[in-house]
Amino acid sequence: xxxxxxxxxxxxxxxxxxxxxxxxxxxxxxxxxxxxxxxxxxxxxxxxxxxxxxxxxxxxxxxxxxxxxxxxxxxxxxxxxxxxxxxxxxxxxxxxxxxxxxxxxxxxxxxxxxxxxxxxxxxxxxxxxxxxxxxxxxxxxxxxxxxxxxxxxxxxxxxxxxxxxxxxxxxxxxxxxxxxxxxxxxxxxxxxxxxxxxxxxxxxxxxxxxxxxxxxxxxxxxxxxxxxxxxxxxxxxxxxxxxxxxxxxxxxxxxxxxxxxxxxxxxxxxxxxxxxxxxxxxxxxxxxxxxxxxxxxxxxxxxxxxxxxxxxxxxxxxxxxxxxxxxxxxxxxxxxxxxxxxxxxxxxxxxxxxxxxxxxxxxxxxxxxxxxxxxxxx
Amino acid sequence: xxxxxxxxxxxxxxxxxxxxxxxxxxxxxxxxxxxxxxxxxxxxxxxxxxxxxxxxxxxxxxxxxxxxxxxxxxxxxxxxxxxxxxxxxxxxxxxxxxxxxxxxxxxxxxxxxxxxxxxxxxxxxxxxxxxxxxxxxxxxxxxxxxxxxxxxxxxxxxxxxxxxxxxxxxxxxxxxxxxxxxxxxxxxxxxxxxxxxxxxxxxxxxxxxxxxxxxxxxxxxxxxxxxxxxxxxxxxxxxxxxxxx
Numbered sequence: 215x216x217x218x219x220x221x222x223x224x225x226x227x228x229x230x231x232x233x234x235x236x237x238x239x240x241x242x243x244x245x246x247x248x249x250x251x252x253x254x255x256x257x258x259x260x261x262x263x264x265x266x267x268x269x270x271x272x273x274x275x276x277x278x279x280x281x282x283x284x285x286x287x288x289x290x291x292x293x294x295x296x297x298x299x300x301x302x303x304x305x306x307x308x309x310x311x312x313x314x315x316x317x318x319x320x321x322x323x324x325x326x327x328x329x330x331x332x333x334x335x336x337x338x339x340x341x342x343x344x345x346x347x348x349x350x351x352x353x354x355x356x357x358x359x360x361x362x363x364x365x366x367x368x369x370x371x372x373x374x375x376x377x378x379x380x381x382x383x384x385x386x387x388x389x390x391x392x393x394x395x396x397x398x399x400x401x402x403x404x405x406x407x408x409x410x411x412x413x414x415x416x417x418x419x420x421x422x423x424x425x426x427x428x429x430x431x432x433x434x435x436x437x438x439x440x441x442x443x444x445x446x447x448x449x450x451x452x453x454x455x456x457x458x459x460x461x462x463x464x465x466x467x468x469x470x471x472x473x474x475x476x477x478x479x480x481x482x483x484x485x486x487x488x489x490x491x492x493x494x495x496x497x498x499x500x501x502x503x504x505x506x507x508x509x510x511x512x513x514x515x516x517x518x519x520x521x522x523x524x525x526x527x528x529x530x531x532x533x534x535x536x537x538x539x540x541x542x543x544x545x546x547x548x549x550x551x552x553x554x555x556x557x558x559x560x561x562x563x564x565x566x567x568x569x570x571x572x573x574x575x576x577x578x579x580x581x582x583x584x585x586x587x588x589x590x591x592x
Numbered sequence: 593x594x595x596x597x598x599x600x601x602x603x604x605x606x607x608x609x610x611x612x613x614x615x616x617x618x619x620x621x622x623x624x625x626x627x628x629x630x631x632x633x634x635x636x637x638x639x640x641x642x643x644x645x646x647x648x649x650x651x652x653x654x655x656x657x658x659x660x661x662x663x664x665x666x667x668x669x670x671x672x673x674x675x676x677x678x679x680x681x682x683x684x685x686x687x688x689x690x691x692x693x694x695x696x697x698x699x700x701x702x703x704x705x706x707x708x709x710x711x712x713x714x715x716x717x718x719x720x721x722x723x724x725x726x727x728x729x730x731x732x733x734x735x736x737x738x739x740x741x742x743x744x745x746x747x748x749x750x751x752x753x754x755x756x757x758x759x760x761x762x763x764x765x766x767x768x769x770x771x772x773x774x775x776x777x778x779x780x781x782x783x784x785x786x787x788x789x790x791x792x793x794x795x796x797x798x799x800x801x802x803x804x805x806x807x808x809x810x811x812x813x814x815x816x817x818x819x820x821x822x823x824x825x826x827x828x829x830x831x832x833x834x835x836x837x
Contacts (some may be wrong), residue, residue, distance in 0.1 A: 277666040278624050279703030286624075301733040312801070314737060315792030317742030322788040324743050325750035326781050341781070350785060362739035369723070370715055372661045372708040439700070440672030448672070459774055466778010467785060475786050547797045 274342075274430055275367065276382055280322075282437035290380030291431065296388050297361055300354040308355070316351060320359040322364065323347055338481055343421030344386055346464050347392030349415055350471070350478060353395040360387035381433050385426040394422030411479075412465050419464035420457040429452030483523030603819075604647040605717045609676040609726030611820035616714040620707045622831040628699035629706070634832055637706055640830055641713050648717035655716055659709040666704035670697040720744055729814060753784060 281289070303312060323343040343363075361383045367373035374382045400420035402411065431445035439445075471478050483576035623629070645655055674693025678685050715723075721741075726801060728737045757780050761768070768776065796804075 237781075244799075275665055277662050277698050277704035277730060278668050279627055280666070283625060297736075298733075304735055311793060311796045313738070314742075314796035315789055317739045318746055318788050318792035318795060319785070320739045321746035322750050322784055325749055325754055326784065336771050337774070341777075346781075346785075350789075358736065360738060360742060362736060365736075366740055366743050369711055372659065372712060373665070375704065375707055376617055376711060377624045418765065434669070436671060438676075439669070441678075442675040444675050445672055456812045459653075462774045463778040463781060466775050466780075467782035470779050470782025471785060474782070476790070478786070478789060512692035 274382070274386060274427060275364075275374035276378040276385075276430060276433070278377050280437065280439050281381055281433055282439075284317070285433055286377045286381055289378075289384045293361075293380040293383040293388060296357055297383065300361075302356045303354045304358060312517075316355050317357060319347065319351065320362050323359055324363045327363070341463050342386065342390065342423060342460055344390030344465055345398075345415075345419045345424075345460070348391035348395040348422075348462075349398060349418070349468065349544045353391045356391035356395070357411050359385075363387075381430075385429045385433075390422040390426045390427050393425045396419040397421050411472065412468050415468040416461035416465040417485045420454075420461040423453050423457035423460045425448065455493060600718065602647060602649045604644060605649075606819075607823055608720055608815050608820050609722040610729055610814075611816070611823050612714055612718055613723065613726045613730065615823050616710050618827055618831060620710050622834055623703055623706050623710070626834045627703045628695075629702060630837070633837060634702055634706065637830070638709070639711055639832070641706075645713050646714060650713070650716040655709075655712055659712045660704060662704050662708040663701065666701045667697075670700040670704075671699060673697050725814075729798070750784065750788070753787070754780070757783070799834075 304316070308316070323346070324344050326341050326346075344356065344360050347359045350356075351359065360571040364379065364382050364387055366376060368379050368382070370377060395418070398414050401414035414544060427449040428446060431440070431442070431449040434440040434445045468479070619637070626633065629637075640820070645652060651817060674690045675686070675694040677693045679689070679760040720724075724741045726735050727740070728734060761773070761780070765772075765776070
C-alpha cells in the first residue's frame with residue numbers, strides 16, 4: 215500500500231519507465247490509475263497480458279463458445295425484442311437533439327468504463343455505467359446506449375462474442391439498467407429527498423452489477439458450461455464487491471449532478487414513468503423462460519403419469535382421438551436440432567399466448583370504455 | 593484509440609462492407625455451432641483467415657496480438673468447465689477434474705479465439721465508417737448506427753478529458769486513500785456527464801447548421817458485384833465444409 219502511495223507522488227513516468235515499473239505489484243495500482251486509460255485498447259498487444267488479465271477473471275463479457283446454441287439464441291430473442299422496442303421508442307419519444315445528446319453520452323459511458331478501481335487480492339473492477347445511464351437517460355435509452363457500447367466492444371475490440379452478444383446485451387444492456395432503474399424508482403417512492411436519492415442510486419447501482427452477474431452464472435449453467443453453484447458463487451461474490459465500487463462512483467456522480475444540474479435527473483423521473491418498462495421486463499422473462507424450455511425434465515407430468523402409467527392406458531389409444539397438435543412435445547417439426555426446435559417452439563408459444571392475451575384484454579377494455587354498461591341499459 | 597487497423601487499399605479491402613460483415617458473422621456462427629472443433633477444422637479456418645489477412649495486406653503480428661485479447665476472458669470462464677466434473681471438493685478431486693476436463697477448456701478457448709480472430713480480421717480489412725455504412729444498408733436502425741458512430745467520434749475527446757482529470761487527481765492529491773479515490777472518481781464522472789450533455793446540445797446545433805439530416809454520409813459507394821458474391825460463396829463453402837466434415 216505504502217509503495218503505491220509513493221508511486222503517486224512521483225512524476226508521471228514515460229511508457230518505457232512504466233514498462234520497468236510494472237514488474238512489481240505496487241505499480242499495478244498506479245498503472246490502473248494513469249496508464250490503463252491511455253493504453254486500454256490502443257496498444258492492446260502490449261498491455262493485454264500485463265494488465266488486462268485481472269479484469270478478465272470474473273468479467274461479464276461472455277466470449278463466443280461459452281454458451282450453448284439454445285441459450286444464445288434465446289438471449290438474442292430477448293435482447294432483440296427489447297432493442298427493437300427501444301429503437302422505436304427513442305425515435306418516437308425523443309427529438310433529434312436529444313438523440314444526439316444520448317449519442318454523446320454513449321461515448322462518455324464507453325470512456326467511463328476506463329475508470330478502474332482496485333477490488334481485492336490484486337484484482338480490479340471497472341465502472342459499468344448501465345445503471346447510471348438509466349438514471350440519467352431512462353431505462354430504454356440506456357439499454358440502447360449500453361447495446362451500442364457492447365456492439366463496439368465486440369466488433370472492434372473483441373470484448374465479448376458475436377453469438378453471445380445477445381446475452382451480453384441482455385445482461386449489461388437490459389437487466390442492469392432495468393433492475394437499477396426499477397429499484398431506484400421503487401425506493402424513491404418510499405422516500406424522496408436529495409440525500410436519499412444519492413443512497414438509492416448507490417443501492418440501485420450495486421444491484422445493477424450483482425443481478426447481471428448472477429444472470430451470467432445462470433446462462434453458463436443453462437449452457438452446461440459450468441456448475442450452477444460454482445458459477446453463481448464466483449460471479450456473485452466478486453461482483454458483490456465490484457458493485458460496491460460501482461455504487462460509490464454512481465453515488466458520487468448523482469451527488470455532483472444534483473448539485474450542478476439537477477434538472478438532468480428530474481426530466482427522467484417525470485417523463486419515463488410509464489409501466490411499459492415493467493411490461494418489457496416481464497416480456498423478456500417470459501421469453502427467456504420459454505426459450506429455456508429445453509431444460510425442462512423429459513419425465514411425464516403428473517396427469518400423464520397417472521393416466522398412462524398408473525391406470526395403464528396405452529398412449530396409442532389417445533393419439534389421434536383428439537386433434538393432433540402442430541408441435542407435439544413442444545418441438546417444432548422439420549428442425550434437425552431438437553434443442554433449437556424446442557427453444558423456437560417455446561418462444562413462438564409465448565408470443566402466441568401474449569398475442570391472445572392482448573386481444574382478450576383489448577376486447578374487454580373496449581367494453582369497459584363504453585359510457586354505459588349493458589347491465590345498466592336493461 | 594484505434595477502431596480500425598486498415599492502412600492499405602487491397603483487393604479484399606475494396607469489397608463491399610455488407611458482404612464482409614455477413615461473411616464474418618456467418619463464419620463466427622458456424623465456428624460456434626460446430627464446436628468442439630476438430631484440429632483440422634481449427635487450422636483450416638485459421639488458414640482461411642490468414643489468407644484473407646494476407647490478401648488484405650494486414651500486419652499479421654498486430655492482428656494476432658489484437659486477437660489475443662480474448663484469452664484472459666475466455667480462459668477465466670473456461671476454468672469453470674472442468675470444475676463441473678468435480679465429484680468431491682478436495683484437492684485430489686479438483687486435480688482429477690482438471691486433468692480430465694482440460695480438453696473442454698481448450699475447446700472453449702479455441703472457439704473464442706477463432707471467433708475474435710475472425711472479427712479482428714474484418715476490422716483490419718475494413719474502415720470503421722465502412723462497417724457503419726454496411727450496418728445501415730443491412731437495415732440496422734439508423735438511431736443505433738448513429739450511436740455507434742458517435743462513440744468513435746467523441747471517444748477520443750472524452751478519453752483525453754478522463755486522462756487529464758486523472759493526472760490532475762494524481763498531481764493534487766498524491767496521498768489519497770483508495771476509498772476516497774473511488775469517491776473522487778464519482779465526482780469526475782459526474783462532471784463529465786454534465787459536460788457531455790451540454791456538449792451534446794452544442795454539437796447538435798453545430799451539426800444542424802452544417803446541414804445534418806439525421807444520417808451520417810459515407811464516401812463508400814454501395815456495390816454488390818462479382819467479388820462480393822465470390823466472398824460470400826467462399827464463406828458458404830467453408831461453412832458447408834465445416835458442417836459436413
